[in-house]
Amino acid sequence: MATIYQVAALAGVSPATVSRVFNGRPVSDEKSKLVREAASTLAFTPNRTARSLRKQSSEVLALIIPDIENPFFTAMARGVEDRAQAAGFSVVLCNTDDDPGKEATYLQIALSENMAGVILVPASDQSDLSSIIASGRPVVTVDRTTAFDVDHVMIENEPAGASVTTALFDAGFERVACIAGPETVVTATDRARGWRHVVEARGGYDSELLLKIANYRVDGGRAAMAELLAEAETPDAVVVTNNLMGVGALQVLNEHGLTPPAFGVGVIGDLPFTTLSPGLISLVHLPTRDLGTTAVKMLVSRIAGNREPARTVLLPGELAVASVHT
Amino acid sequence: MATIYQVAALAGVSPATVSRVFNGRPVSDEKSKLVREAASTLAFTPNRTARSLRKQSSEVLALIIPDIENPFFTAMARGVEDRAQAAGFSVVLCNTDDDPGKEATYLQIALSENMAGVILVPASDQSDLSSIIASGRPVVTVDRTTAFDVDHVMIENEPAGASVTTALFDAGFERVACIAGPETVVTATDRARGWRHVVEARGGYDSELLLKIANYRVDGGRAAMAELLAEAETPDAVVVTNNLMGVGALQVLNEHGLTPPAFGVGVIGDLPFTTLSPGLISLVHLPTRDLGTTAVKMLVSRIAGNREPARTVLLPGELAVASVHT
DNA sequence: AGGGTCGCAGAAATCGATTTCACAATCAAG
DNA sequence: CTTGATTGTGAAATCGATTTCTGCGACCCT
Numbered sequence: 139m140a141t142i143y144q145v146a147a148l149a150g151v152s153p154a155t156v157s158r159v160f161n162g163r164p165v166s167d168e169k170s171k172l173v174r175e176a177a178s179t180l181a182f183t184p185n186r187t188a189r190s191l192r193k194q195s196s197e198v199l200a201l202i203i204p205d206i207e208n209p210f211f212t213a214m215a216r217g218v219e220d221r222a223q224a225a226g227f228s229v230v231l232c233n234t235d236d237d238p239g240k241e242a243t244y245l246q247i248a249l250s251e252n253m254a255g256v257i258l259v260p261a262s263d264q265s266d267l268s269s270i271i272a273s274g275r276p277v278v279t280v281d282r283t284t285a286f287d288v289d290h291v292m293i294e295n296e297p298a299g300a301s302v303t304t305a306l307f308d309a310g311f312e313r314v315a316c317i318a319g320p321e322t323v324v325t326a327t328d329r330a331r332g333w334r335h336v337v338e339a340r341g342g343y344d345s346e347l348l349l350k351i352a353n354y355r356v357d358g359g360r361a362a363m364a365e366l367l368a369e370a371e372t373p374d375a376v377v378v379t380n381n382l383m384g385v386g387a388l389q390v391l392n393e394h395g396l397t398p399p400a401f402g403v404g405v406i407g408d409l410p411f412t413t414l415s416p417g418l419i420s421l422v423h424l425p426t427r428d429l430g431t432t433a434v435k436m437l438v439s440r441i442a443g444n445r446e447p448a449r450t451v452l453l454p455g456e457l458a459v460a461s462v463h464t
Numbered sequence: 465m466a467t468i469y470q471v472a473a474l475a476g477v478s479p480a481t482v483s484r485v486f487n488g489r490p491v492s493d494e495k496s497k498l499v500r501e502a503a504s505t506l507a508f509t510p511n512r513t514a515r516s517l518r519k520q521s522s523e524v525l526a527l528i529i530p531d532i533e534n535p536f537f538t539a540m541a542r543g544v545e546d547r548a549q550a551a552g553f554s555v556v557l558c559n560t561d562d563d564p565g566k567e568a569t570y571l572q573i574a575l576s577e578n579m580a581g582v583i584l585v586p587a588s589d590q591s592d593l594s595s596i597i598a599s600g601r602p603v604v605t606v607d608r609t610t611a612f613d614v615d616h617v618m619i620e621n622e623p624a625g626a627s628v629t630t631a632l633f634d635a636g637f638e639r640v641a642c643i644a645g646p647e648t649v650v651t652a653t654d655r656a657r658g659w660r661h662v663v664e665a666r667g668g669y670d671s672e673l674l675l676k677i678a679n680y681r682v683d684g685g686r687a688a689m690a691e692l693l694a695e696a697e698t699p700d701a702v703v704v705t706n707n708l709m710g711v712g713a714l715q716v717l718n719e720h721g722l723t724p725p726a727f728g729v730g731v732i733g734d735l736p737f738t739t740l741s742p743g744l745i746s747l748v749h750l751p752t753r754d755l756g757t758t759a760v761k762m763l764v765s766r767i768a769g770n771r772e773p774a775r776t777v778l779l780p781g782e783l784a785v786a787s788v789h790t
Numbered sequence: 791a792g793g794g795t796c797g798c799a800g801a802a803a804t805c806g807a808t809t810t811c812a813c814a815a816t817c818a819a820g
Numbered sequence: 821c822t823t824g825a826t827t828g829t830g831a832a833a834t835c836g837a838t839t840t841c842t843g844c845g846a847c848c849c850t
Contacts, residue, residue, distance in 0.1 A: 514806035
């Protein structure tokens with residue numbers, strides 16, 4: 139790795155001039171040419187560590203997500219990556235496992251590595267952003283809210299829950315259950331609320347009896363579906379509030395010989411790797427990639443100096459018959 | 465963000481002493497206590513940028529993969545994350561999209577960020593590791609080989625292809641086709657070779673007629689399966705050489721009303737998010753997470769100074785009837 | 791012709807840690 | 821009671837870039 143001093147020596151100029159050439163500050167054509175030639179013969183690339191120490195900021199964004207194995211988050215990460223790269227940033231991906239301790243560690247690392255900004259899917263509504271906010275580094279939260287006043291990108295969860303529930307009633311199902319996520323995650327409770335409103339308007343049964351809380355993962359969906367099937371008065375359809383629980387619920391239904399449309403299934407979130415026939419389940423397509431690109435857009439604008447009050451962007455889900463094909 | 469100088473001033477010692485306390489070098493108990501107290505009242509955490517500039521190395525590993533949306537790689541990333549964190553490293557995840565240009569950029573970034581080492585799933589067998597090797601930074605390649613002599617972790621691909629093919633013949637199928645990946649990826653060709661050997665021994669037909677090359681993604685699997693079904697003499701079973709193409713093939717079969725076991729399906733690689741009934745397809749479970757943990761283990765040993773000749777570790781796949789449950 | 795402005799370029803300071811070096815104090819061995 | 825080794829500590833150098841400060845020369849304007 140060549141340094142700026144070696145380039146300067148070879149070009150016969152000062153290191154300051156080399157720096158200026160690489161940062162687009164005014165340098166005479168003559169010296170600029172000398173520097174460029176020297177840099178290319180030495181295969182010089184500026185040391186990012188030194189640069190970011192001096193500038194107190196780097197061209198790296200932190201993306202902190204709860205579960206790297208969830209296609210929802212990887213699709214979002216994909217959006218973040220693409221847009222960030224286009225804006226000249228690279229992305230550090232951190233996995234919290236929904237553990238507030240790990241989350242705190244990664245936020246700390248983002249600070250001490252002088253990262254330009256953070257895109258965070260909070261592990262819970264209790265996540266502590268105070269130190270990173272105090273540092274002045276921009277933060278955008280995605281998909282789940284916190285108590286802090288920061289830029290935020292989120293899906294219209296309640297309408298998503300309502301529309302898929304409506305679709306099931308419209309299809310003729312009469313007892314539509316719900317598998318919801320943990321109560322500390324607003325995304326989950328909002329979607330369940332959408333379901334509850336529709337049930338109260340059209341169901342004619344006590345919604346609480348057909349609501350199960352699960353852990354947002356495949357095994358959670360399996361357990362909740364199994365419980366529902368063991369109820370005295372079983373449902374004839376179910377709304378599942380995220381993709382992984384949807385997979386779990388479908389597995390259990392399958393094992394009981396209850397494949398859709400014999401049993402109504404509505405899922406909020408895409409199921410990119412299932413092999414279901416199209417059209418058999420109701421599904422709300424979520425704009426996951428847009429979630430990522432929007433977050434980067436907002437973050438980059440903050441990094442560029444935008445000081446307006448924090449904004450919240452809501453992206454709509456889209457009711458689709460099914461989207462098993464990629 | 466407090467600096468080491470502020471801590472030193474508050475504790476009444478020199479910055480060098482503060483550094484020594486945090487790096488476990490001998491310091492008198494008295495001063496050590498003063499430093500610790502000062503550090504905790506100031507909430508001091510050392511600036512990683514400054515540290516890595518001085519030490520010429522950081523506690524960050526680069527993980528460069530072709531596709532962050534592929535569950536195979538995310539499971540591997542998960543293994544890398546867990547093990548790296550246990551060893552005190554954080555992980556930067558980079559997505560190449562199988563693009564050698566992006567790959568080269570990320571390798572360059574890894575160098576200029578002084579990262580401790582690189583775990584790379586090469587975009588192709590042409591990947592150029594010369595500059596990173598010249599720099600002396602350790603590299604471990606995973607899953608796919610290159611022309612360079614570096615540590616390597618890989619799956620026993622040919623036996624995987626052979627065993628799943630054998631399983632299909634044993635189950636009574638007679639014309640077992642194969643959907644293979646691109647020829648620039650050894651993983652793909654090795655698995656196909658395993659299939660070919662078994663077909664030549666037991667098939668009694670020309671293997672070339674039932675071999676399709678596809679792009680390793682869902683759409684590739686779909687296209688190849690569609691082609692196979694359009695052949696004059698159609699197969700009655702298929703071996704698909706990776707997970708995503710397996711999903712595509714199953715989708716197309718499903719659309720043609722040919723669900724297993726009416727049509728034999730063998731897949732090399734897990735299908736974590738499918739809702740298939742267990743036992744209907746033959747499947748080779750791949751130790752993806754182990755791939756990641758093993759790579760980290762090797763890399764960390766290099767970082768610690770291990771100078772032995774490059775090693776290759778082979779991990780076996782495991783024939784399972786199915787593994788749709790997570 | 792003298793004073794002011796402007797543009798370019800080098801010297802030196804800076805970012806915040808680690809590490810070398812030098813020195814003093816303590817201790818063990820001869 | 822020296823001599824030599826060991827230990828703890830601070831001053832200063834260092835990593836490699838950016839940025840401020842400063843000076844030089846060219847140019848313009850009364």
